[in-house]
Amino acid sequence: MYGGFAHVYDRLMDDVPYGKWADQYYRLFRRFGCRAGLGLDLGCGTGAITMELARRGADMIGVDLSADMLAVAKEKAAAEGLDILYLNQDMRDFELYGTVDFIVSSLDCMNYVTNKNDLKRVFRLANNYLEPGGLFIFDVNTEYKLGTILGSNAFTGESDGVFWAWQNFYDKKARLCDFYLTFFEKDGEGYRRFDEVHTERAYSVGELTGMLEGAGLKVEGVFHELTMQKPRENSQRVMFVAREQGKEAPL
DSSP: GGGHHHHHHHTTTTTTTTTHHHHHHHHHHHHHTOSSSSSETTTOOOOOHHHHHHHTTTTEEEEEEEEHHHHHHHHHHHTTOOEEEEEEEEGGGOOSOOOOEEEEEEESGGGGOOOOOHHHHHHHHHHHEEEEEEEEEEEEOHHHIIIIIIITEEEEEETEEEEEEEEEEEETTEEEEEEEEEEEEETEEEEEEEEEEEEEOOOOOOHHHHHHHHHHHHEEEEETTTTSSSSOOSSSSEEEEEOOOOOOOOO
């Protein structure tokens, strides 16, 4: 999906508080009694959160569809001497060598799985690769955010030598938001242009709860972004905590 976008991704995302995300995961591990031993970061991108968890002592695996993003992630981990296993796989069909204590998926990766049957399969795979009692923690952009905040709106900005323009189109009936992004990266005396098209689907808390339970997972909590508080009507992002219950889900 990202192509040449990978080498500027971290510059564009430099305002994301990755440390706070890792801290939130550890708060949830403690609250729900999860061992932070071997973990999987599903849709890890350039590995920012994977590395934050590894720095805190977790033995991490990162999975992502983009080989370009993983190449950046591997370089960053090597530069810090972090031993992280990165796997170039589609989250809809990922395969591990064994089970893990926890799985996290950050920054609306699940919204990118726009087909409900595909998302159900992701949840079944997560269930089957978790140790007994292990946790699957992920977040989604809410329908409020996709339909109202992003909606059919346009945004522009500049970050560290990269200018970007972002046009959105939201289909209320299908609950799909298409993002058309154009980037201009400073290149000598000129600029290099590249374009991206992304699509996210809005899922309700009820829909996701039903899919998780159908995959054999128990929903332990749903929270407002990076807090222990219940979601609000205007929450733009919510976090799910689901637990493996010893029930293998057929794929």
